[in-house]
Amino acid sequence: MYRILQLQVQTKIEDLLKERYGISLANLAMELPPKIELGEIALPLAFELAKRLKKAPRLIAQELQPAFAEIPGISSVEIAGAGYLNLKLDRPSMVQRMAADEHASVGGRGFRLVEHTSINPNKAAHVGHLRNAILGDTFARMLKKDEYKPGWETGVQNYIDNTGVQVADIVVAVTNLLGLSLDGVRAWMEELRRQGTRLDYACWDLYAQVSQWYQADAPRLAERRQLRLDTLHAIEAGGNDMAEIADLIATGVLRRHLETMERLGIEYDFLPRESEILHLHFWERARSLMIERGVLYLETEGKNKGCWVMRRAISAATGVELSADGPDEDAKIIVRSNGTVTYVGKDIAYHLWKFGLLGKDFGYAKFRSYPSHTCWVSTTHGAGVGSDQQPTSESHPVRGFGHADAIYNVIDSRQDDPQTQVKESLRALGYTEESDAFTHLNYAFVGLTTRTAQELGYVLSEEEKARNFIEVSGRKGFGVKADDLIDRMIEAARKEVDTRHPELELAERDEIARTIGVGALRYFLLRFTRNTVIAFDFQEALAFDGETGPYAQYAAVRAANIFRKAGVEETDALEDMALLDPKRDLAPLLEGEEGAGIWEVWLTASRMSLVLEQAIAAAEPAILARYAFLLAQQFNNFYPRHHILTETHPTRKTLLLSTAAVARRELVRVLGWLGIGVPAAM
């Protein structure tokens, strides 16, 4: 609702400036004044104009002042400070329009593809992976089409690197350390299942063991490294026992990852796998395209002689002149002199596919069912559904897969460099629109606080003790496993629920604890902005007070309790607002100090679509998370000041009830986008 008014003010200003001064401003600043008494929209416009008009800001503000009063919904305009134009909103009309659920539409067109999680399928997921998946899932939820975001189609995919060296390591571990054959691996996996041991946990330890084993025997180091390389090549080639073992384990671990993520409400539509990218020869197609367009060339001199290379994005972007004589030594190697392709090369091919530019497609098979949809996996079988053929819903996840209009890759910022390479290669190929629609949704990694590291039994060196975080290491088997963390979160919530609600059924308490534990975890990983390094700490994560998920959930639960006790439906309370006379009934109740407190709840609620828009534009879920907290805070602040159930004045009671209803409505909505549920009680 707030956004609707902002847009009207913006249009007004544009018209006014053109008509009166014959100028237009590139971007118009509109702020929330520091105090609600000053108004609801602050325009530092006069300061900006002062430069161009060579006039005092206050004078300009005075000239513009009368024009804003014409906008419906604006009640008055005041000049403050050195020339701020402060607009005051017509509170009663705003409240009534909010009660009717008016919001600016944030939608757009096209298919948006979000890729996240992408955990190597050779060990259990850890906290770092959770940050990735929760960030990606939240962003996908934010983009998902609904009544406020018409037009958008979204898809979520999880890229599986099932042929990488990490998978080779785990194959070496089971074949050499455990001495198993293909049949032996099958039996081993069956045995684990019988024991109730999670495959990904077993692999977590094996991966750490094999990493040690490579280096344990110095004279045999080279031999073991070679074994690893041979295993990798066998997996890549396919059609042998090693590849079969790799597939068994990778698929098994992948299934576990999906189970872990489902505990957090995270689902996927499609799982493209590296094995299919290899076997369907995506790279070969990309390669000829790149050579044809002069993006990829054979280096004939210098240190990269014999390699196919690409000019580095930075040199291209900054227009660094290459010396005419020597070779571009800084160029990125795409194909090694032995003919093998690097990761960036494969990734370029993969991204051409994402935008439908490769002229090739995966085959698709159903992999897993969620209550509301199917998750597909890539196959070589039935591949080659070209862009000219219409895939059916029985053979293909969604039409947009492989034909995205915009993509968002949720990947650690340590991958900034290669991601830029891929993005720029699209530009170099002439696909500028696609390159612009390529967003690397990067984020800083998750470490552990020294306290938590020690708690996990990790012995710190003096150097490490001085740092404020310790990096997790899969190779050392050191880190916080995702499932363990989720278990602990739920357990901690369960303890609280048990003491507060011993009267509830066991199953009910379980469900509440699950919702709270997951909510706390999701909020904890979302409240940090993306480029903040998180030093994970159990004590902090398990806190349920203050700026946490449970705080926001609690506000929503308390609001719901009011309606339960009053025997009134929230929607009815909101509908009743339309019956009130704005001037006679509402205006007096929204004035003064007390009225301002109530009005502030409505104002905050009315900013929902604006905040969502900002969070999407910045690709920053933390903006939305913090807004959820603010909304909860506003409600918790309002709550003890007004005792709704005992209120005797009828119009006042209607307003108070609908204030609780509107706060809850927007809070539940926003928490939904954050993937945080609201329990029945807490």
Added chain:
RNA sequence: GCGCCCGUAGCUCAGCUGGAUAGAGCGGCAGCCUCCGAAGCUGUAGGUCAGAAGUUCGAAUCUUCUCGGGCGCACCA
């Protein structure tokens, strides 16, 4: 060496494209359960926004430099 990111209250973090007395949460201190649930609320102390210079009517925010910290730059995948 080159590139990217960061340095804000005791701690953990916000601070949007420069704008009004720099904000939260935790922790500290002092209070609030005979009224919709205290996972809550109220009050209070606490900051030279790493440092310096510059641009500007105005800088935590933009530019440059210095100091301190992190990450990435390989014919490994």
